[in-house]
Amino acid sequence: MRPLRQYYLSDYTRTILNLNYAPDSSWVLDPRESFSQVFDKVDFPVSSGNQVSVEFNLIYRWHSNVSVKDEKCSQDLFQKLFQGQDVPKLPLRDFLAGLSNWREDIMAQEPEYRTLAGLNSFVAPSSTNLPCQLNS
Numbered sequence: 093m094r095p096l097r098q099y100y101l102s103d104y105t106r107t108i109l110n111l112n113y114a115p116d117s118s119w120v121l122d123p124r125e126s127f128s129q130v131f132d133k134v135d136f137p138v139s140s141g142n143q144v145s146v147e148f149n150l151i152y153r154w155h156s157n158v159s160v161k162d163e164k165c166s167q168d169l170f171q172k173l174f175q176g177q178d179v180p181k182l183p184l185r186d187f188l189a190g191l192s193n194w195r196e197d198i199m200a201q202e203p204e205y206r207t208l209a210g211l212n213s214f215v216a217p218s219s220t221n222l223p224c225q226l227n228s
Contacts, residue, residue, distance in 0.1 A: 174186075
């Protein structure tokens with residue numbers, strides 16, 4: 093069994109950088125790797141600065157922050173697009189086809205009438221739609 097950090101450094105990083113679709117690439121980020129064959133100690137300083145910064149950035153800053161409300165919105169959308177299907181088990185081809193159909197439906201509408209999660213992006217301008225009343 094591989095250590096958890098190996099998943100972060102190989103699988104997770106390759107997925108974020110979309111390298112899983114590049115079968116000819118064997119690139120992987122491993123800050124534990126020795127660079128002595130690539131850089132000498134004069135050109136590449138050793139043991140200076142924060143030694144955990146790469147791992148910290150990978151683990152803590154690359155994660156998206158998705159709220160419970162956002163997650164529910166996404167799940168509701170997927171249930172609407174893929175009615176009666178187990179979305180996590182859909183083949184990639186079917187999932188992408190469903191998203192493509194959804195995109196076509198959206199693009200067929202005028203932008204001011206498009207909705208997402210039941211919200212309409214266009215609100216006709218009027219004084220009753222202002223978030224606060226302006227004093228004149």
